[in-house]
Amino acid sequence: MSALLERDPRRLFAAVLSLLEAKGMLSEADLAERIALTDAATPGQGARMVARAWVDPTYRALMLADGTRAAEALGIPMRGAPPLGVLENRPGLHHLVVCTLCSCYPRAVLGYPPFWFKSAAYRARAVRDPRGLIAEWGTVLPAGTEIVVVDSTADYRWMVLPLRPAGSEGLDEAALTALVREGDMIGVTVPAFGR
Amino acid sequence: MTPLAPGARVRVRDDWPETRGPAHIRTPHYVRGREGVVVRHLGDFPNPEDLAFAREAAILPLYHVRFAPRHIWPSGVSADGLLVELFGPWLEAQR
Amino acid sequence: MSAAEPGESTPRAHHDLGGVPKFLCEAVDTAPHALSDFDRRVDALRQILGAAGIMRVDELRRGIEAIPEATYHRLSYYERWARSITDTLLRKGVITEAELTAALERLA
Structure with a gap:
């Protein structure tokens, strides 16, 4: 391994960029174009999928069978993205997504992974004590709820389809979309109405 | 290699390539040597252990395998199930 | 079944963090952290190099895993990426050590 790698990574990056630019690569x-494209993927994309699944059983079935096609059906760009799998929460069953080896995250539908998702503490604790972990967000699941942890180790990316919260029956799709947060689609939080 | 069907009992190879030299392994340490159950075949993907070194990579079956966390760790466990994506060559069918 | 607890006596690599006792009592920082320009630019460069077939995400990971443990935990997320991208481009001859040394001097 080159001793140059011990230099400040920010300087390494600036130097590498200057070389690639000089080489015309x-x-x-x-x-700037790539940053704009990446910034366009936000948790709002995944939230639109969740809200649609809550109001449309046909869409829900598609989403559970093929997350990539379900995202594309709402105009979310998925070309070049890894296949998207969707984990369905049900009464008595909760899912939590982690990547213990690095930071695999459903970026196409949720955007950049948040800081906590990439932390050593999250990666270590999720597979072993998910109940204690999600309590850090104040999340407490109903007694008797089974928790299945999904370690994202290979080519799929996983998002959670959370339960539609009680009290949200009268809301339209746009209002439901606004209820869904980033953490709800990873499983550290659950959507709530009127929070 | 015979494809593994949903419900097949498997054991993850108790192998530690990272102790033998440079390696890139997508099989977490905590499932090695452990028994699980195949949930489904997720598809076929090039072997990341070769892609990581820019080597030609065989296309391998990828499975979702379910483990019982309470059988992996002796204490401090509140997970009821654990799903991990694992490549075929890491899995040994159990009877 | 082995009696040893995974992560204690097994020869796991330091990035292989699932269930590792050392971090079980560490709180998770759940606060939002905005990405910096540096973070976004590193992320974008990785994507561009991937799309151009110059380096795969698997190679990025290999380079991150090759960072010595103490440095791995000291560097920020995208600093690890920047180091790994540099490592990979050097390994593949996309840039040379001499070019990189000169470019670092020009920055000074």
Whole structure:
């Protein structure tokens, strides 16, 4: 391994960028374009899928069978993204997603992984004590709820389809979309109405 | 290699390639040597153990395998199930 | 079944963190952390190199896993990426050590 790798990674990055630009392999415009595309993927995309699944049983079935096609059906760009799997929470069954080896995250539908998802504490604790872990968000599941932890170790990316919260019966799809947060689709929180 | 069907009992190979030199392993340490049950075949993907070194990579079956966390850790466990994506060559069918 | 607890006596690699006792009592920082320009640019470069077929995400991971343990835990998430991208481009000859040394000097 090159001793140069011990240098400040921020300086390494600046140096590498300058070399790639000098070689004609990259421009500032390429970076800006890629950043804009990446910033466009946000938890709002996944929230739209969840809300649609709550109101449309046909869409729900599609989402559970093939998350990638379900995302594309709502106009979410999935080309080049890993296959998306969807984990269905049911009364008495809760899912939590982690990547213990690195930070695999359903970026196409949730955006950049949040800081906590990438932390050593989250990665270590999730597979062993998910109840204690999600309590850090104040999440307490009904007694008797089974928790299945999904360690995202390979080519799929996983999102949770959470339970539609009690009291939300009168809400339309747009209002339901606004209820769904990033953590609800990883399983550290659950959607609540009127929080 | 015979494909593994949902419900098949498997044991993850108790193998530690990272002790033998540079390696990139997507089978978490905590499932090695452990028994689980195949949930489903997720598809076929190139072997990341080769892709990581820019080597030619065989296409391998990828399975979702379920484990019982309480059989993995002796204490401090509140998970009821654990689903892990594992490649075929890591799995030994059990009777 | 082995009596040893995974992570204590098994020769796991340091990035292989599932259930590892050392971190079980560590609180999770659940607060939002905004990404910096540096973070976004590193992320974007990785994607561009991937799309161009110059380096795969698997190679990014290999390079991150090759970072010595103490450094791995000291560096920020995208600092690890920046180091791994540099490592991979050097390994593959996309850039050379001499070029990188000169480029670092020009920055100074």
